[in-house]
Amino acid sequence: MTTIQILVSGVLIGGVYALLAVGITLVLGVMKIVNFAQGELLMVGMYLTLLLHTVLGLHPYVAFPIVVVALFGLGAGIHFGLLRWVVDRGHTQQIVLTLGIGIVLQSAALMIFGGSFQSLQIEPFRGGSIVIGSISIGTTRLAAFVVAGIATIALLFLLDRTLTGKAMRATAMDRDAATLMGIPVQRVYLITMGIGSALAGAAGVMLMPIYPVYPTVGVNILLIGFVVVVLGGLGSVAGAFLGGIIIGVVEALAGFWLGAAMSQIVVFALFIVILLVRPQGILKGDTV
Template sequence: MDLVFFAQDCINGVLMGLIYGLVALGLTLIFGVLKVINFAHGSFIMVGMYVSYWAVTLTGLHPYLALGIIVPAMFLFGYWIQNLLIRPIFIAERDVREPITVIVVTTGMWYVLDNLALLVFGPDYRALSPNPLKGQMLNFGEIFISVPKLYGAAAAVATAGLLFWFLQKTRMGRAIRATSLDRDAASLMGINQWKIFNIAMGIGTAVAGVAGAVLTPFYNVYPTVGIPFDVKSFVIVVLGGLGSIWGALVGGVIIGLVESIGPIFMTSTWTEAIVYGLFLLVLFVKPSGLFGQKHDW
């Protein structure tokens, strides 16, 4: 085995892993505040990819400039979904910390969104066009790096940093953190927890939109595109610790490395089984993940 190939696989794994981390970031943020797992997260990624596909196709903007359209649209989408569908459950099941009904409703959303996309856009695989990043490669000696993936990884780190800053330093971020620590105490301090929940869901969905925009330049868009990302996001957030921003990125990189280095030793389809095995192992051994807080589990 050639060392150059190995280095190439490692770089690819890290880049793709950071993008996976970005994909899972919205999920972990929503969990951190609402303490529920959004099973429709993959569908939110899918919606984000379609929004970015249409934003680029209709306006001809650069995919990264189109974020100016995608992020607000996705924020409103998440805010609206939370307000319409999930808030009533929280109100109805006030005393349950982690109502199972929310899992069910988000699973229902997953089905509705995926199949609505199938109904409206058809089963076609759509590639972004105009796509200024298409197939671009950076070349260092014998190592090739895909430009859209490099940008995507940079966007992942930037988004995570921005989110971290927002949660730590701004007034709204402090209110969100207070709500995630203790809803009732936060309410007593004059924080409107329903508004915080809506905003947290909106931000989580907007981050899913960023992930969608990052993915579309090198990944086809189709109605069920969310499913592989859905299950992968669950694996990543559990690995990194539910609710932890940096945990999501680290978890993503681990999965990315397994997927890119694994095929050297075995058939590439087997790596997927290894990812699930790893996931179950973490759940059995350390369910709070690498960076999760004990009481969240």
């Protein structure tokens, strides 16, 4: 395997990390909440994709809009029923609540689907890969990267060009001032949590044909997601996308040169270096 092949593979899988991280950084930037349940929301998206395929026979990419809408509803419901009560409280209550939500989702998945690994090996195009010279590009990973790019561009357009996005930016900058200007802050929070959860669901759909799903699959991916968020810059959507690509490349190179067991160590070592050298991240962005 050539270095270029490894770089391409890393960039493509980095798109999945970017999808998850963009959702984390959106909720963090607007609501000032670190959502520790984001990995479990991705897991729910994976299981829902698997369920739609096995029960209704839907191709994962056909099921994509169903999963995204369902996860938006789940995220909005989580905010309405739980998170809105701790938005004004300290970070301790917020962390404990989101961790609790994640544990509940894990336990529910374990009860319903069991603890075994389940996979769905389906390629979106015949052949399963696109060969360019000596480089082979897996279509599932390519599709994940394209979806991540489109989702990031769409979110940036929403934030910059729509009234809802401007309300989200205003709320992120100063919630009290936004309230005085007539912005329905709680509705903005509900939409934000819904979009963040929908992005996790999108990542779950794109990941399902690549990796097996099991109740705790979101834990390791969530940890990588946090590394991506810190690398990209807290609250920066564009930074989260860029950080996902960088971490994907670092993980791929470390896995090839040092072995799969060492790739995680390298990623988290990079996380520590970032905190020490440039804690604001690549793109500083506290207001999404």
